[in-house]
Amino acid sequence: MYTEEKKKKTNYGSIFVYCFFCFVLVVEVARFAKPYYKNLQNLMETVEVVEEGFLDVENSGKLPCHFLRSRSASTPARTHEKLSTQIRQEIRERPPTSYCVKFESFATMQKLVKSNGDVYESRPFTIGGYNWTLLIYPNENKPQGSGGYVSLYVKIDNSTLIANPRDVYAEITFLTYKSTIDKYHILKETDAQRFHLFRQQWGQLNFLEIGYYRDPGAGFIFNGGQSVFGVDIFVTTPFNEWEVVSYEQNIRDPVFNWKFTKFSTRDLDYYTSGSFSSGGRNWVLKVYPNGVGSAMGNSLSLFLLSASNEKGYVQAKLRIIDQIRSNHFEKQVEGWPNATENGWGLDKFIPLAEIRDTTKGFLVDDALKVEVEILSFSKTDSFSN
Ligand SMILES: *[C@@H]1O[C@H](CO)[C@@H](O)[C@H](O)[C@H]1NC(C)=O
Ligand SMILES: *[C@@H]1O[C@H](CO)[C@@H](O)[C@H](O)[C@H]1NC(C)=O
Numbered sequence: 001m002y003t004e005e006k007k008k009k010t011n012y013g014s015i016f017v018y019c020f021f022c023f024v025l026v027v028e029v030a031r032f033a034k035p036y037y038k039n040l041q042n043l044m045e046t047v048e049v050v051e052e053g054f055l056d057v058e059n060s061g062k063l064p065c066h067f068l069r070s071r072s073a074s075t076p077a078r079t080h081e082k083l084s085t086q087i088r089q090e091i092r093e094r095p096p097t098s099y100c101v102k103f104e105s106f107a108t109m110q111k112l113v114k115s116n117g118d119v120y121e122s123r124p125f126t127i128g129g130y131n132w133t134l135l136i137y138p139n140e141n142k143p144q145g146s147g148g149y150v151s152l153y154v155k156i157d158n159s160t161l162i163a164n165p166r167d168v169y170a171e172i173t174f175l176t177y178k179s180t181i182d183k184y185h186i187l188k189e190t191d192a193q194r195f196h197l198f199r200q201q202w203g204q205l206n207f208l209e210i211g212y213y214r215d216p217g218a219g220f221i222f223n224g225g226q227s228v229f230g231v232d233i234f235v236t237t238p239f240n241e242w243e244v245v246s247y248e249q250n251i252r253d254p255v256f257n258w259k260f261t262k263f264s265t266r267d268l269d270y271y272t273s274g275s276f277s278s279g280g281r282n283w284v285l286k287v288y289p290n291g292v293g294s295a296m297g298n299s300l301s302l303f304l305l306s307a308s309n310e311k312g313y314v315q316a317k318l319r320i321i322d323q324i325r326s327n328h329f330e331k332q333v334e335g336w337p338n339a340t341e342n343g344w345g346l347d348k349f350i351p352l353a354e355i356r357d358t359t360k361g362f363l364v365d366d367a368l369k370v371e372v373e374i375l376s377f378s379k380t381d382s383f384s385n
């Protein structure tokens, strides 16, 4: 009776209490949920920053929840591009250049490889004179430490290395096809990797989260479960040819004399001296008795040439000897060859009038004495294996 009475009595009151309780509940829930919502937002932002290459996936909103969870848990691993400046992650259109593996079903392969050490090893392919295989680990924590990531490795066939032990340097890029954008997601190490008898495989433990291969919205599985992996292997061979450039200054046998006889009866455009060695290089002098180019008919042209057609920097003094007084007429050349066919020299070396003026002493018994003193030159030596 008492209770019945009380019930009746509190009928309106209880409605009010109930409504009040509901109101409080809604307010509390909103208050309680706010930080989580914020956290979620933060998480999404982090993911977007880290995963610049995946913005379209994020925006599609199709990622399963565990994805965010596993990613926040594996943040250190995911930010490997920040941990190591040598690893670059990007998108490209060009397909793999060395080898490509397509699974008709990624999910089936995950099961099948369990009895094979959780790895799928491709058939061998030949790159740079070596045989290689691509190793794909599609399952969690295989190999040990890979966490929730697919791991990709390449292995060099050691038979060639056993026969001929040596270091093989190879630049390696792993790829996986992303159908939503019809491009390849790539992860590349910018440094070449060194392979040798004691290091026959190398790869990326954290290539890409396995979660991406569970969600068709991410684009890495397509056409009902297919997935594609590939690799670029570029075997770099060290140079076989090289050059050493030096600058010679203390020239052995720097001076060469050339007696140019019968000056007035010469009728060819130019004459070349016999070759002479100076500073370990062979040279010739070349004279145009009646000038060349703008000097023709008014000046004698004189040049120093490399007998083996070397280019480079030369510093030399070109002279016509005054055979009466022990004196000479001299002009210095310095620089790189500026007369393509003629090496280092001058079109207008000395006016013909001065030569013909016998008081100057240049022409004695119809003979000129031409001289060169080589002061310095740059030298390039080539080598090859
Ligand atoms: C690569 O493999 C093929 C087929 O297995 C073999 O014939 C070839 O000799 C191998 N090449 C090297 C460099 O090991
Ligand atoms: C060469 O490779 C094979 C197959 O991967 C392996 O079984 C063998 O131990 C390797 N040999 C050496 C000397 O590393």
Ligand SMILES: *[C@@H]1O[C@H](CO)[C@@H](O)[C@H](O)[C@H]1NC(C)=O
Residues within 6 Å of the ligand: 332, 333, 334, 335, 338, 339, 345, 346, 347
């Ligand atoms: C080559 O350079 C020298 C200066 O070193 C200059 O006097 C001479 O006229 C140049 N010769 C030609 C053919 O341009």
